[in-house]
Amino acid sequence: xxxxxxxxxxxxxxxxxxxxxxxxxxxxxxxxxxxxxxxxxxxxxxxxxxxxxxxxxxxxxxxxxxxxxxxxxxxxxxxxxxxxxxxxxxxxxxxxxxxxxxxxxxxxxxxxxxxxxxxxxxxxxxxxxxxxxxxxxxxxxxxxxxxxxxxxxxxxxxxxxxxxxxxxxxxxxxxxxxxxxxxxxxxxxxxxxxxxxxxxxxxxxxxxxxxxxxxxxxxxxxxxxxxxxxxxxxxxxxxxxxxxxxxxxxxxxxxxxxxxxxxxxxxxxxxxxxxxxxxxxxxxxxxxxxxxxxxxxxxxxxxxxxxxxxxxxxxxxxxxxx
Amino acid sequence: xxxxxxxxxxxxxxxxxxxxxxxxxxxxxxxxxxxxxxxxxxxxxxxxxxxxxxxxxxxxxxxxxxxxxxxxxxxxxxxxxxxxxxxxxxxxxxxxxxxxxxxxxxxxxxxxxxxxxxxxxxxxxxxxxxxxxxxxxxxxxxxxxxxxxxxxxxxxxxxxxxxxxxxxxxxxxxxxxxxxxxxxxxxxxxxxxxxxxxxxxxxxxxxxxxxxxxxxxxxxxxxxxxxxxxxxxxxxxxxxxx
Numbered sequence: 001x002x003x004x005x006x007x008x009x010x011x012x013x014x015x016x017x018x019x020x021x022x023x024x025x026x027x028x029x030x031x032x033x034x035x036x037x038x039x040x041x042x043x044x045x046x047x048x049x050x051x052x053x054x055x056x057x058x059x060x061x062x063x064x065x066x067x068x069x070x071x072x073x074x075x076x077x078x079x080x081x082x083x084x085x086x087x088x089x090x091x092x093x094x095x096x097x098x099x100x101x102x103x104x105x106x107x108x109x110x111x112x113x114x115x116x117x118x119x120x121x122x123x124x125x126x127x128x129x130x131x132x133x134x135x136x137x138x139x140x141x142x143x144x145x146x147x148x149x150x151x152x153x154x155x156x157x158x159x160x161x162x163x164x165x166x167x168x169x170x171x172x173x174x175x176x177x178x179x180x181x182x183x184x185x186x187x188x189x190x191x192x193x194x195x196x197x198x199x200x201x202x203x204x205x206x207x208x209x210x211x212x213x214x215x216x217x218x219x220x221x222x223x224x225x226x227x228x229x230x231x232x233x234x235x236x237x238x239x240x241x242x243x244x245x246x247x248x249x250x251x252x253x254x255x256x257x258x259x260x261x262x263x264x265x266x267x268x269x270x271x272x273x274x275x276x277x278x279x280x281x282x283x284x285x286x287x288x289x290x291x292x293x294x295x296x297x298x299x300x301x302x303x304x305x306x307x308x309x310x311x312x313x314x315x316x317x318x319x320x321x322x
Numbered sequence: 323x324x325x326x327x328x329x330x331x332x333x334x335x336x337x338x339x340x341x342x343x344x345x346x347x348x349x350x351x352x353x354x355x356x357x358x359x360x361x362x363x364x365x366x367x368x369x370x371x372x373x374x375x376x377x378x379x380x381x382x383x384x385x386x387x388x389x390x391x392x393x394x395x396x397x398x399x400x401x402x403x404x405x406x407x408x409x410x411x412x413x414x415x416x417x418x419x420x421x422x423x424x425x426x427x428x429x430x431x432x433x434x435x436x437x438x439x440x441x442x443x444x445x446x447x448x449x450x451x452x453x454x455x456x457x458x459x460x461x462x463x464x465x466x467x468x469x470x471x472x473x474x475x476x477x478x479x480x481x482x483x484x485x486x487x488x489x490x491x492x493x494x495x496x497x498x499x500x501x502x503x504x505x506x507x508x509x510x511x512x513x514x515x516x517x518x519x520x521x522x523x524x525x526x527x528x529x530x531x532x533x534x535x536x537x538x539x540x541x542x543x544x545x546x547x548x549x550x551x552x553x554x555x556x557x558x559x560x561x562x563x564x
Contacts, residue, residue, distance in 0.1 A: 050375040050387070055486075055541070055549035056479040059376070159543050169483050171543065214326045214334045263480055263487075265378035265385025267332045289380050289480035297329030 031181035032096050033150060036134065038176040039090025044154050045147075045284075047080030049162035049171075053265070053288045060166035063240055063284045063307030064145055067105030070199070071149035074102035074126050076192045081153035081185075082163035084176070086146045089139040091176075093148075095129035099184065100151035100192065102126050106143025106202065106308055111136050125196040126151075143202040143308040151192075155185035168241050168285040202308050208281075208298050209320035210271060214264075215293030218256040219273070223295055226250055227271070227279065228317045236311040240285040243306050245315060249277030250295060263289040269298030269306070271317075281306055323405055325398045328385065333398055335384045335405070340477050340489055347379040347478075347553055349408035350386070350401065370396045379478040379553050381487075439473070440555055442521065443562040444512050448532035450500075454514070457497045466561060468492040469533060474519060474557040479549070484523035484541025486551035491519050503529030510535045512559065519559075 035042075045068060048061025062068035062085055069079035084091065089108040095101075103110060103123040110121050113134040121127055121135075123146075129135065140146060156163050156173045165172040176182075212224060232247035250273050266272070266289060270282045274292045281298060282290075283306055298306065299320035309315060323342070328334040335346055354371045373392035378385040388397060446466045455462045474488035491514060499515045504527060507513070511522045513530035522528060523540040536559075540550050551557060 050389075052483075052548075053376040053378045053385075053387070054479050054553055055547075055551075056481060056483045057548075160548060171483065211327065211329055214328050214336070262381030262383075263478070264380045264383045265332075265334065267329055267385070267387060269329055287480070288378060289478075294328075300330030 032099060032152075032184035033154070033182040034094040034096055035092075035176045035178055035180045035182065036094055037090060037092040037178055038180075039086055039088065039092075039137065041087040042091050042176040043085045043087075043165040043167070044082050044156055044163050044173045044176070044182075045085040045165060046082040046153075046163050048164045048284070049160045049166075052160055056288050057160065057169055057171065058166060058286060058288050059268075060164040060169070060172070060240075060285050061162070062147065062164075064105050064147065064304045066304040067145070067147045067307075068149070070124070070197055071102045071104040071147045072153075074104070074124065074192070074194055074197060075100050075149050075151040076126075076190045077149060077151060077153055077188055081149065082156070083147050083149040083154060086137055086148060088144060089137045089146065091146075091148070092134060092136045095131055095133045095135070096181065097131050099129045100126050101129060101135065102149050103137075103146055104149070104197075104199070105145050105147040106140035108140040108146045109138035111138075122196075124199050126192050126194075142310075144310050145307050150184050152185040152187050155183040166285055167239070168287065202305075205314045205316060206305050206309055207316045207318050208302050208305065210296035210298050210317050211320045213271060213294035213296045215261065216295060218252055218259075218261070218293040219295055220251045220253050223250045223252075223273075227296055228319055230316075232279065232315045232317075234309045234311050234313045234315060238309075238311055240283050242283055242286065243281040243309060243315075245279045245281065247278070250279065251277060252293075256293070261291055261293050263291055264294075266290045266294070267297065269300070269303040270294045271296040271298065283307065323402075325401055327394060327398075331390075331392065331394075332385055332387045333394060333401065335386070335401060337382055337384070340381065343379050343382065343384060343477065344475075344554065345408060346384050346405050347377065349404050350374075350377055350384065353404050370400050373397070378480075380480065381478065438556070440550060440557045441560050442512075442536045442538050442557060444470070444534040444536045444559045445564045446512075446534040446561055447564070448512065448534045450513075450531040451533055454495070454497055454531050454533065458494055460494065465495065465533070468495055469514070469519070470559045470561050472558075474559075476551045476553050476555040476557065477518075478553055479551075482523060482526060484549045484551070486520060486540075486549075486553075486555070486557075488519045488551075488557055489517060491517055493517075497531055499529040500531065503527050507532065508535065510537060512536050 045062040048059040050059050072079045072081045159172045230248035232245040235244045235246045237244045266286045272280045272292045324336045326334045373388045374386050376387040472490045474490040476486040477489045507528035509524040511532045512534045515530040
C-alpha cells in the first residue's frame with residue numbers, strides 16, 4: 001500500500017457535493033449512528049494505544065489494520081480513525097443525519113433500507129447514507145471481521161489517546177449494544193478521492209510467511225521446518241488475543257525440556273509454543289509479556305490475515321522473504 | 323548482550339539479569355527522550371530511536387517496537403552502541419551521556435532512579451500469610467516485618483495494566499507460586515512469588531501468595547501518569563491496621 005493518508009486538498013468540482021453536506025460540519029460530535037443490532041460482537045477500533053506496554057497496557061487496535069485503513073481512506077479520514085470492527089456480520093445501524101460510510105475486510109452481503117426501498121450495496125466504495133437510512137450487514141461469506149468507517153470517525157471519548165476497545169485489558173469502549181447512539185466527529189478537511197478500491201480476496205488456505213523467532217534455539221533442529229511444512233487448523237479457542245492452532249506438535253530441544261522462560265515482551269504475530277507443543281499466534285489484544293518461547297514471527301504484511309481466519313480454517317506457514 | 327530481530331517491526335535485546343535490564347532500559351529511554359534534539363554525529367541513530375514506539379523491559383530482555391518507518395538494522399547498531407557506552411561510562415546506567423568514571427559494580431535494581439519512594443500502606447491479613455510462614459519457617463510477624471523492611475524497585479510491568487514486578491524481596495521470603503492459581507484474586511492484594519512482590523491492580527485469576535491488601539489506586543486512565551508504578555520506581559510497604 002502506498003497511499004497513507006488522503007491528500008488534504010480543498011474540495012474541487014470533481015468532489016461529489018453529497019460527500020460534504022453542511023450537516024457534517026458541527027463543532028462538537030453529535031449522536032449520529034444509532035445501533036439497532038450489534039450482531040455477535042461489534043467493537044470500536046482505531047490504530048490502538050502504542051507507548052504504554054511498559055505499564056502493562058497493550059496496543060490493541062483493529063485486528064485487521066489494513067482493512068480499517070482502507071475503509072477510512074475511502075471516506076477521506078485519516079487511516080487510523082476509529083471505526084467499527086464487526087465480528088461475523090449482523091450489525092444494523094441507522095444514520096441519524098447524512099453520513100458517508102465505507103466497508104472493508106470480510107465481505108458481508110449488505111443492504112441499505114431507505115423508506116420501503118432496500119438496496120444491496122458493496123464494499124470498498126464510499127456510500128452515502130441519508131438521515132433515516134438503515135445499513136444491515138449479513139454474515140460474511142468468508143473472513144471474520146468487517147470494518148465500517150464513517151466520515152469524521154466514531155467520536156467516543158478516547159482512553160489513553162485511543163478509542164480502541166482492548167478486550168484483554170478491559171480498556172476503551174465496551175462492545176456496542178442495541179439502542180446506543182454513537183457520536184461521529186466533524187468531517188476531515190480532505191475530500192473523497194477514491195470511487196472504489198481493488199482488494200485481494202481472503203485466500204482459500206492462509207499461508208503465513210514467518211521469520212525465525214527470538215527463541216528458536218529453545219526448540220529441536222526441525223521445529224521451524226516442521227512448522228513451515230505442516231498443516232494447521234484454527235481452533236474455536238480463538239479471539240482478538242490469539243489464534244490457537246491444532247495440528248503437528250512442535251518439540252523443544254532436550255536441554256530446554258521443562259524449563260521455564262522468564263517473562264518476555266510479545267508482538268502481534270508472535271508464534272508462541274506452550275508446553276503442549278501447539279502453536280499460538282498472537283493478535284491485536286496480545287498480552288504485553290508472555291512466558292513461553294517464541295518459535296517464529298509472522299511477517300508484517302501477513303499479520304492482518306490472522307484477523308480473518310475462522311475456527312476450522314486451514315493455516316500453513318512458509319519462510320518469509322525480504 | 324544479544325540483539326535479535328523479532329519480526330518486521332521489533333528487536334529483542336537479551337541480557338543476563340534484571341540489573342542489566344534496568345540499565346539497558348534506562349539507557350534507551352534516556353537516549354530516546356533526547357532523540358529529536360540531537361545533532362550530528364548521532365543524527366542517524368537519534369532519528370532511528372525516535373521511531374521506537376514501545377520499550378518493554380521484562381525479566382531478561384528489553385523489547386523495542388518501531389513504527390512503520392523504523393529501520394531495524396540501523397536501530398540494532400544504535401542499541402549496541404548505546405548499551406556498550408552505558409556499560410563503560412556509568413554503573414547505574416542512568417544516562418548514556420554520563421562520562422563520570424566509577425569503579426562500583428552495577429547494582430541498579432536496589433537504587434531508585436528518582437528521588438521519591440512510593441509508600442504503599444498494607445493491611446497484613448492475607449489468606450496465605452500462615453502458609454508463607456510455614457514454607458519459610460518464619461513466624462507470621464517475621465514474614466510481615468521482612469516484607470516491610472525491604473526497599474523494592476519496579477523491575478518491569480506486564481500481566482495487566484498497572485501491574486508491576488517488584489524486586490528487592492528478602493531472600494528468606496522466596497516461595498513458589500501456588501500449584502493451582504486462584505480463579506479470583508481480589509483487587510489490591512499484596513502478593514509474593516519467587517523473587518518478586520506485587521500488588522494486583524484489579525481482580526483477576528492469579529497464583530501468587532497473598533500477604534495482605536493495599537487500598538492505593540495503582541492504575542487510573544484519568545490520572546496522569548495513569549500507572550503509579552513504572553519501571554525504576556522505588557517502593558516501600560508500610561504496615562497499617564484496618
